[in-house]
Structure formats: C-alpha cells, structure tokens
Amino acid sequence: MNVNLTKISSGFIPTDPSTRDWWEELKDGQVVHADFKKVRNYSFLKKYFALLNTAYNYWEPGEVNSKYGVPEKNFDRFRADLTILAGFYENTVRLDGTVRIEPKSISFAKMDEEEFERLYNKTIDVLLKYVYGKEMSRDDIDKLVNEILEFV
Numbered sequence: 789m790n791v792n793l794t795k796i797s798s799g800f801i802p803t804d805p806s807t808r809d810w811w812e813e814l815k816d817g818q819v820v821h822a823d824f825k826k827v828r829n830y831s832f833l834k835k836y837f838a839l840l841n842t843a844y845n846y847w848e849p850g851e852v853n854s855k856y857g858v859p860e861k862n863f864d865r866f867r868a869d870l871t872i873l874a875g876f877y878e879n880t881v882r883l884d885g886t887v888r889i890e891p892k893s894i895s896f897a898k899m900d901e902e903e904f905e906r907l908y909n910k911t912i913d914v915l916l917k918y919v920y921g922k923e924m925s926r927d928d929i930d931k932l933v934n935e936i937l938e939f940v
Contacts, residue, residue, distance in 0.1 A: 791806075791822075828896050828900065832901075835934075835937060838936045838937055839912070839929070840863075842929075842932055844867075873918070874911050878890050878892060912926055
C-alpha cells in the first residue's frame, strides 16, 4: 500500500483520506515497514498538464491520410511525442529487431523534481518549434498557463 504522510514536529500525520483510514486501523505499538520518498511538487504537475492541454487545443495537425485511413487527433499520442521530442525517451528493441522509441514515464516514482523541471522547459522549446511557431514566446506561454491555473 502507498500512503502519503506529512512530517510535523512530533512525527508524521496522514495527508489524504485513504491514508487516514489505513493509519486509524493500525494498533498502538504495531510495527510497519516503509520506503520513504519525497513527493514531487503536485502543483507543478498541474501546471505541466495545463501547458499540454493548452497546446493540444491550439494544435491543428492538418489533413493526413495513411493506408490505415484518416488518423484522429489524440492527446496521449501528442503528450508522448512532446516528451520524446523534448529528449525524454528510452530506446526499446521490438521482437522483430526494430527499435522503438518510448517516452519516459513522468510518474512521481519514475521522474524526480529536477528531471521533471527539465522536461517542462524542454517541452516549451518543442511547442515553440512545432505548435506555436513565431505566434507566441516563452513568456506568452507561461502567462497563458498561469492564467489557466488561476481558474482551476
């Protein structure tokens, strides 16, 4: 089980309802094992997704046809491609021997705060090159994302 605790001067307290329920089920003197990790800044994660959602809504892929038909605009693919173009990917070998590039996971367990900040900044660079072009600057994007976060 994963629990979220906040450190206070006398120890730790549960941070969320499911952790609180688990905490209350523990009997006094009961021993538990834990592997503690600092949690990444959740507010920054929300800012990253505001950045992605804003860009996705702005982006128009144009008309594309393939032998498989007309592809659909897809947020998960958009996010994966941004992550890869920003340089955060892993090379994997497929069964047929070809190489596939997969985006790195941005989960709290897989990416620390420092790496996530680099991803955020590189993502803006990619958006300026492939989505916004000369229509927006880095400052314009930051201002837009911060305005959106005020309403969330």
